[in-house]
Amino acid sequence: MGLGRVTRPILQKSNSFRPTPLRDTTDIMACTRSNPDWRHRWVQTGAFLAIIGVLALGPSLQAEALPPSWERLANEFALEVPQQPVIERWRQSLAGDLHDLSTTFARASTYLPIILPIIREEGLPAELALLPFVESRFDPFAISPFRATGLWQFIPATARRFDLVPTAWIDPRRDPEASTRAAMRYLASLYRRFNDWSLAVAAYNAGEGNIARAIRHYTVKAGNEASSPVWFLDLPSQTDVYVAQWWGLVSLFHDHQELLDPLLSDWTPVLHVPIEGPVDLTVLAKVADVPLEELYRLNPEFNRWGTPPKxxxxxxxxxxxxxNAIRSxxxxxxxxxxxxxIRHRVLLGETLDSIARRYRVDLETLLSINHAVDPRRLRIGTVLVIPQSARRGNTFNVALQERQLLTSSAGYLTYKVQTGDSLWDLARRFDSSVSRLRALNGIYQGGGIQVGQTIKIPQKATPATMGTTRKVVYTVRHGDSLASIATKFGIQVSDVVAWNPQYRxxxxxxGQKMILYVRPTDIADRLM
Incomplete structure (x- = not known):
């Protein structure tokens, strides 16, 4: 949601292009199923143009039905696709990138079982279930240069408007259920205002004020309103592409299911297991013998190592x-x-804020658990109770998206120092000692560590895991500095310079473009 999202460029089609005629589409579709590497070879050799030929021949050559869950979704589509050349171009563009369709639909199969029932409950068009394809490619950790994140890409201001306010523990913008309900409320209000789904979707992207102004300008210029004015409005090019890409995707489901069928797999239902009180998800996953990644995949809203306290x-x-394994x-x-x-005794010079940073908990949680403590009169010797991961030294003691440990064949781990880290913190976290860390890293007595520094952790090698850092192309705006950009995205100035050596x-x-690598959890921390 909001301008600034990186969109896929429209493929340039030659006016002289003619689809390759096909003698037997059944043989082609059978070939795609028998060979698991078909997608990559089609894209590499250009043979996907044959599929464009199928599209041009029309729906009469439709092959098998879609997988049941996808077929039910397609059967609920009731909106009429506008007959606009830009939609046709985007339909062909989407059909030409089978790898993108396949990977995105694989992610969609995880979240559509959550999204579609909410859309039905709100009585809105089922076609809206495909909007996250354009918004985020169904990636809940997608992030835009305007700090929008989640499946529905809520920017901070709109997130606050719909009560999606991040905490240190969760970012509801990444919650598939909470964000979908908020998105449906917003889209419903936009439709009530503009009485046109193309305009409502455009307003979701560009903002309702921008669409209203564009309509006014068009009305003054044309003297009347067309039935679908979005195609005649003076809108940002990104918004034009946004609306057309959504309709192009809907068009594929309307008329060209033979292309989509081999790309889709049936959805897996999602259940809810009630968990009372805070729990370290690493511990729960280990006891249940469930992959930790599975819990974070369906619960991407978590910022920390477990469910929120209180x-x-x-x-x-x-x-x-x-x-059943989780329940048991x-x-x-x-x-x-x-x-x-853990119990922490307040020392001279400490504040609640510094203690919260030291133990990587948010101030609100610290105060809610220690409700008898007056934050304005914190006394030396006061004992605070603080929640921590139940497994000290475990490399999964933070959320999946925050892991930064790498496996080392030398029998130790390498760790990139973060803001607030100290040798004492790391020694405690990884079940080591300050003296061992000093010896292994050549840190003299009295010396410390610096943010961004890579240090060795004396521990048995542990499999590395994939984080969720996202690449952001940021356009410098008036008033920006290297420091303000780094602060905004929760990174270091040295990182910005390293990624963009031309801006030393x-x-x-x-107007200058910068490449940034951002973790969504860091963005959440700065919106609290």
């Missing part, structure tokens, strides 16, 4: 395959092992 019952999303693990997991509660000078100009 939230009562949390409904964890799982697939039926793992539901929760039932037999002693409360003392679900989360570790502190003087930057509006």
């Amino acid at each position: 939230t009562g019952i949390w409904h964890l999303r799982v697939t039926p395959e793992y539901a 693990a929760w039932a037999r997991l002693p409360s003392s092992e679900r989360v570790a509660w 000078s502190p003087l930057i100009r509006p």
